[in-house]
Amino acid sequence: MSRTIEEQTVEQLGGPNSILVRQRRDHAEMDRLMNLYRALDDGEERERALKDLVQLVFSHAFAEESVLWPVVRRSVPEGEELTSRVEEEHQQINDLVSGIERLDAGDPEREAKVERVFALIQEDVRDEEDLLLPRLQDALDSARLRRLGAAWEAVRKSAPTHPHPVVPRRPPGNAVLGVPLSAYDRARDAFGLDVSGAAGKKALTGLAGALAVAAAVAVLRKRH
Template identity: 35%
Template sequence: MGHGGDVIAELTTDHEEVELLFTRLEELPPGDPRRKLYADQATIELVRHAVAEEAYLYPAVRTHVPGGDALADRELEDHASAERTMKDLERCEANDPEFDRLISRLMTEIRTHVADEEGNLFPRLRESCSAEILNELGNKVRQAKKTAPTRPHPSAPDKPPANKLLAPGIGTVDRMRDALSGRGKDS
């Protein structure tokens, strides 16, 4: 959940953890029920990560990075597309023919998004911000992930202040649903 370090280190570690879940999922044969478990775990991590980015990273990009508005808008579009895919995936079991199509789409969307963030956005943010700002953002992102939703909510707001106000309440409901259903837990 929280890894430490500045915002770039925190989010890069999240990217690596999701990639590991994708790799584990890809190693399993189609229809294996563990594919659904890994897809749910990836969704939980991706939603928490996206909510934290939307609350703190993208506003900082808008403020500090030249051309940051366009950059942040593009990243938000990526998030919206991935969130719609995750919402569709949520309805599928591992043996559903749609599952393989949707998980492949999600992995492509996320891998493309990660490559853009790590290759373009993060270097530009590092150039534009002091170490103090990056560390402060890292702390804010870690805090946001603790209360963030764990399920996709495509119609929820993705920009401050509405997202910061609603995310903790939605997150509480999601975590209660996850606890009751066992979603996201290793069986």
């Protein structure tokens, strides 16, 4: 098996557009944002760093689950076991961030959840870079790694950016429900929709649920 992708050059990983290089680049940015959050004193700046991290983590994970992990399950020995392990980590992060978004900044319970999320992200990165991605590197040539990188990037740029309990971890359900929820998330991010207060949170949660139900109904009608 190839060694961890953390230690390899861009050329060894298939070039700058390879899925391996793109993954490592996102992982490095996650690490930078976590360190920034811990280093900052200003509450507003800390919240901005956390917001940027959440948006990156969820779009990154959605693209993995939609594009990358199906290829791993088809191409890599023990691919099912490896992707299931990472999907479980993603679900734990999803649940914790959902809790964080319901709590006020500065709440000790919220800070504890943030640190737990950071630990899970770091664990997830190590599982991917040390175990899963080296096996994918052994299974695919550089050209396929670059094609997979392009597909993954396209999905990541249009993926949901916040946790949604209604979204399953695997295709086709995640892709179908992700389309309307991505539009909802990106409008929320772009316009700074207020989710503070019970009324705002209830309205946004209801909108997300309605979008998910509408997508599910559309799929059922198409199948019949």
